[in-house]
Amino acid sequence: MIRNERQYRVTQKQRKALAHELESLQPAPRTDEATGESASASFVLDLQRASLEGQIADLDGQLLEYEQLRSGYVTRAVATSLSAIPETLIKARIAAGLTQRDLAERLGLKEQQIQRYESEGYASASLSRLEEVRRVLGVEMETGVEFPAAHSPLSFLRKRLRGLGFDRSVVDKRLLREVGNHAAPVKVMAIAERIARVLAVPTEALLSEGSELPAFATTARFKAPRNAAEARLQAYARYAEGIARIALRATAQVGPQRPIPDARTFREGVDEIVHADRSSNGREAEGPPTSAELFVASLRHLRALGVPVVPLRDVGTFHGACFTIEGRSVIIVKQTSDSMARWVNDLLHETGHIRDPKREQIRTWIEMGDISQWSDDPEEQQANDFATDILFEGRAGYVLAQCKNLAQGSVERLKGVVPAVARQAEVAPDILAGYLAFQLSADGINWWGAAASFQEHSMPWRMAVDELLSQLDFSALDHVERAALLDALSS
Secondary structure (H helix, E strand, O other), X not given: OOOOHHHHHHHHHHHHHHHHHHHHOOOOOOOOOOOOHHHHHHHHHHHHHHHXXXXXXXXXXXXXXXXXXXXXXXXOOOOOOHHHHHHHHHHHHHHOOOOHHHHHHHHOOOHHHHHHHHHOOOOOOOHHHHHHHHHHHOOOOOOXXXXXXXXXXXXXXXXXXXXXXXXXXXXXXXXXXOOOOXXXXXXXXXXXXHHHHHHXXXXXXXXXXXXXXXXXXXXXXXXXXXXXXXXXXXXXXXXHHHHHHHHHHHOHHHOOOOOOOOHXXXXXXXXXXXXXXXXXXXXXXXXXXXXXXXXXXHHHHHHHOOOOEEEEOOOOOOOEEEEEEOOEEEEEEEOOOOXXXXXXXXXXXXXXXXXXXXXXXXXXXXXXXXXXOXXXXXXXXXXXXXXXXXXXXXXXXXXXXXXXXXXXXOHHXXXXXXXXXXXXXXXXXXXXXXXXXXXXXXXXXXXXXXXXXXXXXXXXXXXXXHHHHOXXXXXXXXXXXXXXXXXXXXO
């Protein structure tokens, strides 16, 4: 959802770039039935085209919604669930002609706090704060309860999945994506069998109220707060592992996984890819790599090492994971943000977990907390150090000291010194700003609002999907696995 004018302009730019990419896709030949190579290439091209068209349609919807809200054309919104209230409040602010700063002033808060609230869907706001926002915006609420209809096979399956811990959005957008509200029982049974395959459970476990799911299939290490919703975490982790297994089967042709090198060697490999990309496009002298260039190059370097990366966009549960299955690892990067610096940092962070020699028998690592937040956990610090050493080429301490010196120890002055230090250190400004916010969070200082102004908002999820699609061998999957994987990669 677009929340302000800056995001509106960024979305317009993204839409233009996607349209240009769609126009550049050339039809693939559908000949050579003997080898099937052309047919496979055509299949991947069709997927890429469909994905681009879906992304463009999604952006068009966001742009139209913001324009209608901003113009006052929309005067009413309906929140059909408690989880929809935060988005409804954001819409109400835009429709009222208020900026995030305007709302902050009326609430007696800083603008950065409203930015934080809205970016996380008011997840950290108390019920009383939500009520205060509603009152300030003049939003009227209508309440009511809709009683459930008589049981149907679909409603039973949906209820069962929700009871197992799956979030409503995951059930509707991923697991039951292709099912209409009045699906025939045979269709529901087929979908239940597909879900059971992904979750590695008997179909009866999804269709029988009394059945319990088997224990989690891997030796999992969770970085989770004590109050984490375990059922929700276990359910989505099982789903993510199923998608990871499918991705590994579809990339088996890459061969055995190679060892992840140290941070310096990994960065050298990334730089070689960036240099080759720039040379092929006549852009050799453009300064240090951008966060987007580092992200794409890291994806390709991991591909060369035999590690596929699966990007997901579902809300909640965890922010990243790495699974090791039968000697091969797969990384799950899971973000709803379009901050390129955050995506590349999370990707390298998970890569650090794969490389960690202490990991040994830990076959699964799940990131429950926000990867960008400070942690005293030794494994988290190791993964953070690995990512930081790659992004700053081992000079993070020096760069941090430069920022502190130029800002003369003042947090308020940090924002003004970021551009100069970034140029001098040959580091992308958005990566530096994110690192500063991360370091300040260790002292209890929230600088993420200031760091957000430096962020490069591009299409990291889209880039990761394209890179994964280019290495998948769909002929290695059956129709159930193909459908499950494509549902997971849908926008």
